[in-house]
Amino acid sequence: MRVEPPVPAQTLSAIRAALTAAGATPVDAPILQPLSLLIDLAGEAMRARLFVVQAEGGAEACLRPDFTVAVARQHIEGGSNAGRYVYEGPAFRSATEGDRPEEFVQLGVELFAPQGGSKVEADAEIAALAWRAAAAGGREDLTLWLGDVGLFAAFIESLALSDGLAARLKRMAGRPRLLNAELARAGEVRAEAGGGQLAAMLSGLSEAQAANLLEEVWALAGVEPVGGRGPGEIAARLVRRAEAAAQPSLTEKQASAVRAFMAIAEAPATGLKQVRALAGSTRALDGALAEWDARLAMLAEIPAERLRFAPALGHAFDYYDGLTFEVRSAGLGDDRPVASGGRYDGLLARLGAAGDARAVGCVVRPWRAFAGGEA
Secondary structure, three states: EOOOOOOOHHHHHHHHHHHHOOOOOOOOOOOEHHHHHHHHHHHHHHHHHHEEEEOOOOOOEEEOOOHHHHHHHHHHHHHHOOOEEEEEHHHHHEOOOOOOOOOOEEEEEEEEOOOOOOOOHHHHHHHHHHHHHHOOEEEEEEEEEEEEHHHHHHHHHOOOOOHHHHHHHHOOOOOOHHHHHHHHHHOOHHHHOOOOOHHHHHOOOOOOHHHHHHHHHHHHHOOOOOOOOOOOHHHHHHHHHHHHOOOOOHHHHHHHHHHHHOOOOOOOOHHHHHHHOOOOOOHHHHHHHHHHHHHHHHOOOHHHHEEOOOOOOOOOOOOOOOEEEEEEOOOOOOOOOOOEHHHEEHHHHHHHHOOOOOEEEEEHHHHEOOOOOOO
């Protein structure tokens, strides 16, 4: 396993001080994490990035790829409504290319609060913490990139799409592969795809009627089913394909607006102006854009020339559902952020927390923040 080089003690201390200044409680998390949970939260594509091991009792586990899920689980199990935690320790991800380290140190802060607090203030506080901690490493080529998964949902609302199509697109936020596939289908008449006439015919029947009809077709054709799947299961699968195929697709005009939204990478004022221009109905965006005006005012300590707005900004884990951000170094490139983070309210609910729980956090890679680091 390739291990990241150690960071000089003075640099590490400066980065640590920037994060602990907020008065967070130090915590640790088990190095072994349940594999099934991580795959469920991050998607099957993440499996290739994880170090899978056999845990006690035979269950599959993985070395922690980061601290967020582990710290969130501990917070929920502790029963507190609010909490502020800081952590430091090794994380592990399988490198898919080159000689990148597979074991590396992370420092981070996670902030949990009930519904009543100011979401925007917490967002700005955590983004500013990440900026200060990254800058404490000594680099002078840093830029804070800001995105927003929630703004994508509001933008989709502004286009006045059908309920089913809008819901489908919102689920694709943070999943560029799926979204690009949907955009590529713009303008298609989809009712003729995804299962053919038989699937379309079955979709109008009850499950029992669909299974009976499928058995009759098999009998007439002299077909013997193989593979252990019965007519009910196969009919249900065909019906699902037919229903998905019958859903409307984006028009070319709508797809062009979504593509343009996803391509925004500008100074915040310019980027937000472009979002307004692309929206179908700005009323659907009023609340989200007002929140952005407030966030940017709270981030006034960061020089304007060091801020960029890219609403489609995402991370390796797709559980973020609001603000996203990365502190990038020009010397390291866009794919090696010095710090990253964002809001993940929905993750807490998926882990069993109360429905009004909120969470936002950040992580810093000290070796990347170190002016002499190259990882």
